[in-house]
């Protein structure tokens with residue numbers, strides 16, 4: 001750990017250097033090269049006026065704190081491990097200045113709190129399908145039924161349909177939510193076109209779930225997004241040992257509102273999980289790039305396999321197709337998620353899942369270990385069959401998260417499982 005400015009790194013620092021240095025000043029902890037875990041509920045403040053000031057900020061009465069004014073008062077509000085983590089994530093995002101990150105105990109909590117902080121009953125939220133099954137459940141059920149917010153699903157790959165929908169709801173539109181590449185179809189949504197349309201026609205915030213790509217492979221702020229959300233459980237955490245979420249907002253005032261909504265509704269992550277995540281950020285780029293290198297080999301292997309009907313992976317998009325052009329413009333790599341249809345139906349898909357030896361039969365993604373699951377019957381079970389078909393997946397579709405094992409071993413494992421169905 002050097003003597004750098006640990007809050008504001010030089011502009012020429014790469015992702016890898018930022019992810020390993022920013023956020024922690026060893027000289028605030030007696031020179032300890034790694035940060036301690038602040039397993040603490042409450043914090044002392046030098047005088048009563050400063051404590052009042054902290055509460056004014058926490059409740060959103062005053063302007064957000066400048067990063068070097070941050071001082072925790074109570075762990076539901078903040079904690080040193082949360083502050084370090086948010087400083088580190090903020091400096092990984094590109095395409096906007098002064099962005100603010102807010103840490104959540106899960107990705108779904110980050111999404112729900114963003115909606116709660118941004119919308120009133122009777123407002124409209126438009127989302128581009130498909131999205132992660134839990135997000136879909138929030139949008140189609142919980143948020144309209146419990147909060148009275150009008151939620152409108154749209155095929156955001158169809159910009160004409162999107163434009164018509166935004167025009168219809170423009171006056172009350174508060175959020176335009178998209179996931180790209182989408183879970184599980186890897187549908188590519190043109191972020192710049194969606195942001196331009198939304199901003200021309202309404203005052204809504206464009207919220208992008210960037211979980212699949214991570215801040216290493218896609219920078220939604222560079223294409224006009226207003227808010228980025230993450231399931232930190234995935235490649236940010238990277239070891240399948242915690243649940244976490246983040247909101248990163250280009251508007252510090254709105255970030256403060258989202259933060260104070262988290263504070264007052266209560267979901268609070270643990271200092272230990274924040275410490276684990278901070279440690280994971282050190283290796284984020286190297287993990288993401290190695291998993292991607294493995295996924296490239298596995299996708300090619302699947303494409304050539306006689307038991308496989310169709311593989312979706314950005315490297316394999318048809319050259320000059322709509323999605324290929326978006327992928328080239330928007331992403332810095334294809335990532336480590338592969339969706340494929342084996343020949344046959346549910347029976348064959350389940351035979352593959354049940355015979356895999358190295359791949360874990362488990363949901364989630366972005367971890368060290370490779371995982372396989374059925375979007376139709378597992379993660380997206382709650383989505384209607386009609387919506388699943390509209391989102392381009394079928395009962396036999398399988399989703400793979402490629403990890404850090406040897407790519408040849410992963411191909412051999414898939415080969416022996418696929419051979420069970422031919």
Ligand SMILES: Cc1ncc(COP(=O)(O)O)c(C=O)c1O
Pocket residue numbers: 106107108109132134135179183209211212230231232233243244245364
């Ligand atoms: C793309 C995406 N967004 C959000 C979530 C929800 O995150 P969490 O499980 O951390 O609540 C998930 C979970 O799988 C996901 O895949």
